[in-house]
Amino acid sequence: xxxxxxxxxxxxxxxxxxxxxxxxxxxxxxxxxxxxxxxxxxxxxxxxxxxxxxxxxxxxxxxxxxxxxxxxxxxxxxxxxxxxxxxxxxxxxxxxxxxxxxxxxxxxxxxxxxxxxxxxxxxxxxxxxxxxxxxxxx
Numbered sequence: 001x002x003x004x005x006x007x008x009x010x011x012x013x014x015x016x017x018x019x020x021x022x023x024x025x026x027x028x029x030x031x032x033x034x035x036x037x038x039x040x041x042x043x044x045x046x047x048x049x050x051x052x053x054x055x056x057x058x059x060x061x062x063x064x065x066x067x068x069x070x071x072x073x074x075x076x077x078x079x080x081x082x083x084x085x086x087x088x089x090x091x092x093x094x095x096x097x098x099x100x101x102x103x104x105x106x107x108x109x110x111x112x113x114x115x116x117x118x119x120x121x122x123x124x125x126x127x128x129x130x131x132x133x134x135x136x137x138x
Contacts, residue, residue, distance in 0.1 A: 012064065012136050015039035022047045030078075034058050034124055048131055057125040059117075066137025067114045071130045076106035080123025087114035 021044055022028045028046055037058040046054045060080075065087065075082065081100065084107060088096040099107050109115050119125075 014041040014043060014063070014136075016135050017042075017044045018135075020045050020048050020053070030056060030124075043127075043135060051131055052128055053131045053133075055127040055129070057127060058122070059119045059125065060122045061119060063117045064136070065114060065116045068109075068111055068129075068133055069138035070111055071133040072111050073109045073133070074106060074128040075101065075109070075117070076126040076128075077101045077103050078124040078126060079103055080119060080121050080125075082123045082125055083118040083120065084109060085116045085118065 021033075024047070026047075030046075033044070033056065040059065040061050041063065042058045044056050046056055048054075065085075075084065081102060084099040084101070086097045086099065086109075088094060101107055
């Protein structure tokens with residue numbers, strides 16, 4: 001079930017659009033879409049491929065800490081600088097990590113891993129995840 005992102009607008013101040021913007025056999029012009037974005041944390045589903053979706057994020061700032069109990073999440077940077085903070089392990093000994101991604105670099109956050117994403121500068125990211133994922137976390 002996909003949540004209504006407007007219902008969480010006060011709690012999560014992001015512009016999250018779960019509708020599929022480009023159905024199959026449609027040309028995707030990412031530069032034109034990115035040029036129209038004015039929100040500091042914009043996330044739009046571009047298309048669906050089998051049971052997954054491809055999303056674009058145009059963002060600057062910080063997302064909240066969260067996890068996805070049943071879903072992996074893949075991030076690929078097109079432009080800018082993108083940070084993924086991984087929470088320290090439950091053992092209290094293993095420290096957390098910060099993954100820094102630059103253009104043409106990617107990273108998969110496995111299901112269940114508590115994480116937070118940050119973009120210190122305007123960044124454009126592609127994300128691949130299951131169509132049923134709740135972007136704000138489980």
